Amino acid sequence: MTPRRWEDMVADRIFNLTLGPLQFNWSAQKFVDFYAAIADEAPVDRVVIGELVCSKRAPFYADRIPAVIERLERGGKQVILGSLALVTLERERRAARELFEQTEHEVEINDLTLMNWVRDETPFSVGPLVNVYNEATLAFLAEKGARLVCLPPELPIASVDALAKAGKGCRVGVEVWAYGRIPLAVSGRCYHARAHGLSKDSCHFVCENDPDGLATKTLDGVDFLAINGIQTLSYQFANLIGRMDRLAEAGVTHLRLSPHTGDFVAVTKVFADVAASRISAREGFALLSGANPEAAFTDGFLFGNCGAAALAPF
């Protein structure tokens, strides 16, 4: 599959699909197997690889990354190297700088620390954890070399409308968070460690026991959030399968799908099929529900009165 130019996608009302970086702590073998399946079978255009949440996890699979990248590229995917979300330690700063020292792959910045290393001639993309709320910020990043911006998931559709329009004006693709648990916050503190009576520095990597995050309930027993190391996610999965026409009308060029356990290749195929009108949104929704019967879905940030608003079944 040849990566499609985003400009053409707007005309065709078909989205490019981006597989976001893995948010969770999976074993090296699970990591390799997941990306092998994506490389060989998933109809996605772009794959962002790299540790987003916790730099302590990276050494466990870092040596597998080159082979994973090679396989993804053989599968026709554009590979983007993603940065950490919260950079504080020396080694994290060094890793951030090194991302821009290589020129082979595009970089996705998830922390503005990376802006310190952006060079004028190097295009980059901007991940959803960078605060792009308005046209002026989008234009600033475009001027510095941003070619694609995944918008913060908390934006309402009115902001997406305005930013996708502005993106067209400054030749920046605009992506939205279309599937998966939504990143809500990052912290200096590790909540997985805290929930196990540990601290971040002696965490025993307890987050590896929760490959989709640790579900967090309210006092009423309502599923509410999911914790994942220093990150807090929504319990619900974003699912914009039924909103593609509206997003295309807004001028959104890319959809982001965020990795989870289960048959994720199937998830990517459903999005690709609906985007290409091979199946209806209703059929797509039924397939996604079938692939992940446990998941509760939401499109609340974009279309509801709050981020947790439940998606009406259709």
Place this chain on the structure above:
Amino acid sequence: MTVGQALELVCPAGTPAALRAAVEAGAHAVYCGFNDETNARNFPGLNFSREEMAEAIAFAHRHGAKVLVALNTFPRAGAFSQWSAAVDDCARFGADAVILADLGLLEDASRRHPGLRLHLSVQAAAANADAINFYVRTFGVKRIVLPRVLTVQEIAAINREIEAETEVFIFGGLCVMAEGRCSLSSYATGKSPNMNGACSPASHVEYREEGGALVSRLGGFAIHRVAAGQPAPYPTLCKGVFEAGDYKGHVFEDPVSLDAAALIPQLAEAGVTALKIEGRQRSRAYTEAVVRSFRRALNDHAAGRPIAAGELRALTEGQQTTAGAYRKTWR
């Protein structure tokens, strides 16, 4: 004991009366915002009209204090001019600095008001020297309000590497998430600190008696329960009680507030320029008492005298306090 470096005390003011009280109690600088969504404490009945801001700045200047205006939300798409106009007004009123977080607004302000001093809001969460150097180099930012995710040692290391002043929170409410990077409130209520300047807004809070207990809900989500008749804490989302696997309790943070008064000497040693007190939503009387105590503490520190911590502790009104991320074990 050696004589310490003089630290600037930056105090909150949610109203003109609180600003006057803070200045009279010894604040070196006061921070405040307009009564709209341009600032991150956009609560009903709080903040300054344009006229009040102009008067407040003139008042502070007559008393030798500075006014720093927080325009630290992220301008809404399609409404950027509202934020941009607020920067213009600050420049016109002679504000000593504006405190900004948004890249677009920083760019706009630095281009159109090159003489206006820019501070980087904690909402920008610039947590290392590289991020800070980017803001300093690109926009000429003069001071960084550091996010509350750093230890004192990390703050010292940052100060060795940057060409700007740093300001840190010393007392008051405590965000446990990286500031400006948290959508928990909008997930539960639709109102976000970044977009609306409101976290866990009172409009979405509900207290209800259920089976002999008082349950606090935010956006309909039950996050606190106490025995009826007991004081119920305000249900700020990240201080709530949740169940995560086998753990039931304050998953994110206990209902504590920040009190790092004991760390004043270490923070000075770490090269910090200014200490910030949180609490623009607090009463005038509270503001006055806190400012007076901290000014005395800073005077003691500057003169090489030991700091009397007891008086400061009384201000937390029996609440639990923490030194937060300043101590590594917090993580």
